[in-house]
Amino acid sequence: MLRRALVALLLAVPLVSTGGTAQAAVTCTAEQVTVVVQYLGGGQVTGCSNGDPGTGVDALRSAGFSFQYSPREPGFVCTIDSNPGDGKCMKPKYWSYWHASKPGAAWTYSSEGACTYNPTPGSVEGWRFDCGAAPGAASRCTTSSPKPSPKPSPKPSPRPAPTPSTHATTGSGAQAGSGASPSTTGKAGTVSAEAKAKAKAKAKANARDTAKAKATKAKAKAKKKPAAAAAVVSASATPSQDTIANAAASQSVPRASEPARRGTLPWWWGAIALVLIGGTAGAVTVVRRR
Amino acid sequence: MTRDLHPVAWWGWAIGVALAASLTTNPLLLGLLFCSVWLVVANRRGSSPWARAFRLYVILGAVVIVSRLVFYVLVGFKFGVHLVLRLPSIPLPDWAAGIQLGGDVFLEGLLAAACLGLRLAVLIIAIGAANALANPKRLLRSLPRALHELGTAVVVSVSVAPQLAESVQRVMRARHLRGEAGRGLRVVPRVALPVLQDTLDRSLLLASAMEARGYGSHTDRHRAAWLPAVTLGGLVAVSLGMYGVLDPTRSPLWMGIPVMSVGVSMCAAGIWLSGRAVLVTTYRPDPWRLAETLTVLCGIGCAAGMLWARGTDPLSMDLQTQPLTAPLLPVTALVGIVLAALPAVITPPPVRPYRGPQ
Numbered sequence: 001m002l003r004r005a006l007v008a009l010l011l012a013v014p015l016v017s018t019g020g021t022a023q024a025a026v027t028c029t030a031e032q033v034t035v036v037v038q039y040l041g042g043g044q045v046t047g048c049s050n051g052d053p054g055t056g057v058d059a060l061r062s063a064g065f066s067f068q069y070s071p072r073e074p075g076f077v078c079t080i081d082s083n084p085g086d087g088k089c090m091k092p093k094y095w096s097y098w099h100a101s102k103p104g105a106a107w108t109y110s111s112e113g114a115c116t117y118n119p120t121p122g123s124v125e126g127w128r129f130d131c132g133a134a135p136g137a138a139s140r141c142t143t144s145s146p147k148p149s150p151k152p153s154p155k156p157s158p159r160p161a162p163t164p165s166t167h168a169t170t171g172s173g174a175q176a177g178s179g180a181s182p183s184t185t186g187k188a189g190t191v192s193a194e195a196k197a198k199a200k201a202k203a204k205a206n207a208r209d210t211a212k213a214k215a216t217k218a219k220a221k222a223k224k225k226p227a228a229a230a231a232v233v234s235a236s237a238t239p240s241q242d243t244i245a246n247a248a249a250s251q252s253v254p255r256a257s258e259p260a261r262r263g264t265l266p267w268w269w270g271a272i273a274l275v276l277i278g279g280t281a282g283a284v285t286v287v288r289r290r
Numbered sequence: 291m292t293r294d295l296h297p298v299a300w301w302g303w304a305i306g307v308a309l310a311a312s313l314t315t316n317p318l319l320l321g322l323l324f325c326s327v328w329l330v331v332a333n334r335r336g337s338s339p340w341a342r343a344f345r346l347y348v349i350l351g352a353v354v355i356v357s358r359l360v361f362y363v364l365v366g367f368k369f370g371v372h373l374v375l376r377l378p379s380i381p382l383p384d385w386a387a388g389i390q391l392g393g394d395v396f397l398e399g400l401l402a403a404a405c406l407g408l409r410l411a412v413l414i415i416a417i418g419a420a421n422a423l424a425n426p427k428r429l430l431r432s433l434p435r436a437l438h439e440l441g442t443a444v445v446v447s448v449s450v451a452p453q454l455a456e457s458v459q460r461v462m463r464a465r466h467l468r469g470e471a472g473r474g475l476r477v478v479p480r481v482a483l484p485v486l487q488d489t490l491d492r493s494l495l496l497a498s499a500m501e502a503r504g505y506g507s508h509t510d511r512h513r514a515a516w517l518p519a520v521t522l523g524g525l526v527a528v529s530l531g532m533y534g535v536l537d538p539t540r541s542p543l544w545m546g547i548p549v550m551s552v553g554v555s556m557c558a559a560g561i562w563l564s565g566r567a568v569l570v571t572t573y574r575p576d577p578w579r580l581a582e583t584l585t586v587l588c589g590i591g592c593a594a595g596m597l598w599a600r601g602t603d604p605l606s607m608d609l610q611t612q613p614l615t616a617p618l619l620p621v622t623a624l625v626g627i628v629l630a631a632l633p634a635v636i637t638p639p640p641v642r643p644y645r646g647p648q
Contacts, residue, residue: 071608
């Protein structure tokens with residue numbers, strides 16, 4: 001964990017406040033911490049923490065986001081709201097962690113892990129799944145990283161557009177801060193493989209048309225009411241992929257009550273095999289010693 | 291039929307098992323891998339001194355797990371919900387931000403740390419198994435011919451330590467028989483001189499014996515001056531390529547696999563060409579038969595099973611701590627583990643010293 005943090009720190013040095021300011025469309029109270037999360041597709045969601053959280057991950061959790069540590073590097077935040085769905089969260093894209101002193105201030109890359117950093121009330125916490133870009137800034141994933149596939153990606157959303165209820169309960173709604181253009185361009189090729197496989201060709205074509213129409217509408221609206229238009233874009237086009245990824249990912253997360261998945265056996269099979277092989281090895285050792 | 295398996299086969303099998311262990315933190319799989327390795331060692335090790343060293347590797351593995359846990363409690367990142375141990379946390383200055391000294395210990399974090407320690411322990415034990423099963427001297431004999439002189443030197447130096455211990459024992463016994471009492475540090479100067487003389491005598495004897503058998507005699511065959519340059523260039527290319535493979539985001543694309551393969555082939559060509567100049571025959575070479583191939587295939591199969599399981603269902607290969615759930619058992623990984631245990635029966639039993647009629 002420490003090594004990972006150091007690597008992140010080294011990467012961070014040139015990244016301090018490179019574009020993007022803490023645009024939080026939701027205003028939290030002075031005692032709360034604003035948490036801005038930008039998913040892979042560019043969709044930005046803002047939440048307010050419940051009171052003054054002790055650590056960055058507490059702020060994330062109490063603002064209504066769920067997260068998972070990387071199983072191999074505990075303490076390294078791997079997924080937020082089950083994004084990315086494929087669990088590849090280290091190279092080259094990862095959840096970068098940012099601070100801003102107040103809404104509208106410039107982002108600063110965190111020099112400390114979210115598990116130990118104590119955000120001050122009234123400040124803004126930023127999370128962005130990218131190659132180290134700040135929330136709202138242009139993507140930094142460029143050279144020699146896997147090229148995004150050129151297919152237009154919007155899919156018909158299987159559920160109603162997710163204005164996350166958890167965030168709504170804390171007195172905020174889903175908003176997009178970065179405007180329409182980054183979220184629409186950055187979207188191509190961001191869908192997880194599962195999501196791609198699920199969508200049918202016809203649905204794709206339909207979705208493409210509707211999404212285009214929505215995007216143009218949103219752009220037209222943006223001239224009059226920027227904040228509202230951005231919200232439309234993020235709610236209609238981008239997070240729908242996220243929900244697909246969510247659906248795929250949440251199925252694969254093991255739960256105690258869930259029956260065993262295909263290709264796996266429950267743990268007591270392993271215990272039996274352990275006793276069998278270990279017992280034989282022990283018996284052979286004892287016999288050989290005589 | 292009893293015979294010793296080719297040492298390279300054991301090493302191939304052990305490297306496959308070690309690779310498989312490095313792919314998972316699932317405690318069930320790691321425990322099963324350890325049991326398989328233990329079974330093979332228990333059933334197929336010889337009676338040589340290094341064969342008895344397996345126990346030491348197991349102890350080393352246990353030390354690794356315990357020290358991992360101790361360091362976790364001291365400086366590790368504590369997460370989880372099930373409180374195990376309440377400890378005070380020592381605040382650190384800003385420049386050491388991110389390091390947590392002490393603090394409450396939770397079950398989830400403790401188990402995750404133990405599983406990471408277990409992974410390293412199984413890796414060490416797999417390599418220890420290869421050491422216990424394969425005769426290191428015979429392994430050095432199967433080096434490429436270009437490295438023949440190096441191999442000879444290593445074999446000679448490896449056999450020095452046991453000979454020294456034997457020499458000390460002999461001198462001590464002789465002193466004891468003469469009735470010279472005394473222990474501790476005062477004896478050292480009196481024992482050191484005879485031991486030194488014994489070692490020198492033995493070295494001269496070995497040197498003359500080797501000379502009589504033709505070691506160190508040079509052929510007048512021409513060895514091209516540019517051959518070392520080829521090997522050295524290959525090594526440089528391999529290290530550059532390794533850098534490219536390990537960090538593909540920050541280095542140009544040609545620096546990865548292409549440079550690496552060029553380097554490997556340059557090294558192989560250099561070693562092969564300089565080997566042609568060395569005229570050495572091997573006395574009673576180790577045969578490579580079906581059992582050797584099967585053993586290596588078992589190691590490869592074990593790693594492949596784990597890789598397959600990680601590709602299809604990566605979550606089942608790691609201990610899930612959020613929330614804490616019982617580990618699952620991927621079927622392909624289980625097949626791989628059974629393959630890893632197979633050399634316990636498919637290989638010929640090793641040659642055992644004759645103990646007389648029983």
